[in-house]
Amino acid sequence: GRKKTMWKYKEFMPVDESKIVTLQEGGTPLIKCDNIGKDLGVKLYVKFEGANPTGSFKDRGMSVGITKALELGVKSVGCASTGNTSASLAAYAARANLDCLVLLPHGKVALGKLAQAMFHGARVLSVRGNFDEALEAVTSLALMGEVYLLNSVNPFRLEGQKSIGFEIVDELGWRSPDRIILPVGNAGNISAIWKGISEFYRAGFIDDRPMMTGIQAEGASPIVNAFKKGEMEIEPVKNPETVATAIRIGAPVSYLKALRAIYESEGLAESVSDKEILEAQKLLARKEGVGVEPASAASLAGLIRLLDEGEIDRGEEVVCIATGHLLKDPDTAIRACEEPLEVEADINSLLDVIMGK
Numbered sequence: 001g002r003k004k005t006m007w008k009y010k011e012f013m014p015v016d017e018s019k020i021v022t023l024q025e026g027g028t029p030l031i032k033c034d035n036i037g038k039d040l041g042v043k044l045y046v047k048f049e050g051a052n053p054t055g056s057f058k059d060r061g062m063s064v065g066i067t068k069a070l071e072l073g074v075k076s077v078g079c080a081s082t083g084n085t086s087a088s089l090a091a092y093a094a095r096a097n098l099d100c101l102v103l104l105p106h107g108k109v110a111l112g113k114l115a116q117a118m119f120h121g122a123r124v125l126s127v128r129g130n131f132d133e134a135l136e137a138v139t140s141l142a143l144m145g146e147v148y149l150l151n152s153v154n155p156f157r158l159e160g161q162k163s164i165g166f167e168i169v170d171e172l173g174w175r176s177p178d179r180i181i182l183p184v185g186n187a188g189n190i191s192a193i194w195k196g197i198s199e200f201y202r203a204g205f206i207d208d209r210p211m212m213t214g215i216q217a218e219g220a221s222p223i224v225n226a227f228k229k230g231e232m233e234i235e236p237v238k239n240p241e242t243v244a245t246a247i248r249i250g251a252p253v254s255y256l257k258a259l260r261a262i263y264e265s266e267g268l269a270e271s272v273s274d275k276e277i278l279e280a281q282k283l284l285a286r287k288e289g290v291g292v293e294p295a296s297a298a299s300l301a302g303l304i305r306l307l308d309e310g311e312i313d314r315g316e317e318v319v320c321i322a323t324g325h326l327l328k329d330p331d332t333a334i335r336a337c338e339e340p341l342e343v344e345a346d347i348n349s350l351l352d353v354i355m356g357k
């Protein structure tokens with residue numbers, strides 16, 4: 001049978017099947033997390049998107065996006081990125097033999113992602129500004145026809161990412177969990193997952209839909225602010241700040257789709273502190289063996305916060321989307337730990353250390 005990839009659902013993808021650019025993305029693990037779930041009193045699953053070819057959910061959207069780029073005959077692709085989009089675009093562009101230009105916010109990109117964008121051969125520009133300013137700049141370039149824009153403002157990206165929703169309901173036995181919780185930055189992913197699940201709902205494959213719950217970092221939470229006021233317009237955050245650099249975004253391009261997904265699904269939006277994010281990141285790694293980058297842990301941090309606030313009921317079945325692999329941001333991981341102790345290689349020195357002398 002066909003390898004477990006997102007292309008199991010190719011009939012729902014808007015691409016000509018013959019020339020798909022793929023690294024066998026998708027088909028990621030849905031990991032039951034009873035250790036943490038029991039403590040919290042919920043039935044907890046983690047959808048581990050770190051298992052994708054370049055280590056984040058972006059690969060799903062890039063596979064469709066680059067396939068369409070070839071269909072459209074473009075020669076060069078581009079994006080602005082907090083890191084993972086650029087890593088994924090660089091890899092898929094290389095595979096499709098397309099030139100690739102990425103604009104990254106200077107000094108604010110996690111090491112693993114920067115290494116990937118550079119090593120896969122993208123032309124990397126380090127922009128003196130934040131992600132939002134970089135996105136504005138690359139969008140102008142795209143409007144001049146210099147590059148084909150593959151940020152999540154490009155609908156083909158969402159057509160790939162909606163497969164996260166397909167896989168969750170398929171794996172649960174053709175039914176929805178009570179709630180899907182995920183980190184929200186530029187807000188493409190929450191919109192895409194809601195779209196996918198709604199397509200299966202309208203096709204009659206499932207007869208219920210989950211509550212979509214978006215989590216942002218306190219220093220970068222324009223969508224949460226709008227949700228709490230019941231509004232459909234956002235106030236962009238001028239200088240977004242968070243240790244979770246993947247979601248250090250102040251003017252999310254897909255905010256309207258995201259708010260619609262949250263309201264339509266009777267979901268929620270909440271923000272969490274950097275401290276809560278880093279604690280949740282460690283909890284996943286040390287209680288479940290699931291290694292995720294900081295932004296991905298925002299989904300668990302949000303679950304904990306919302307349970308404490310009584311916004312989420314004990315006993316709910318919840319899927320947290322872990323959007324990127326731990327290795328993406330090794331600096332933050334190492335900074336959160338004790339310095340390794342240096343020892344001599346001889347047994348006596350080791351025994352001294354092990355015996356706590």
Ligand SMILES: Cc1ncc(COP(=O)(O)O)c(/C=C/C(=O)C(=O)O)c1O
Nearest residue numbers: 081082084085185186187188189323324
């Ligand atoms: C690990 C991780 N978790 C969550 C998000 C937020 O998803 P969206 O709400 O769909 O933006 C991102 C986004 C990254 C970029 O926007 C980029 O790479 O330019 C991410 O890398």
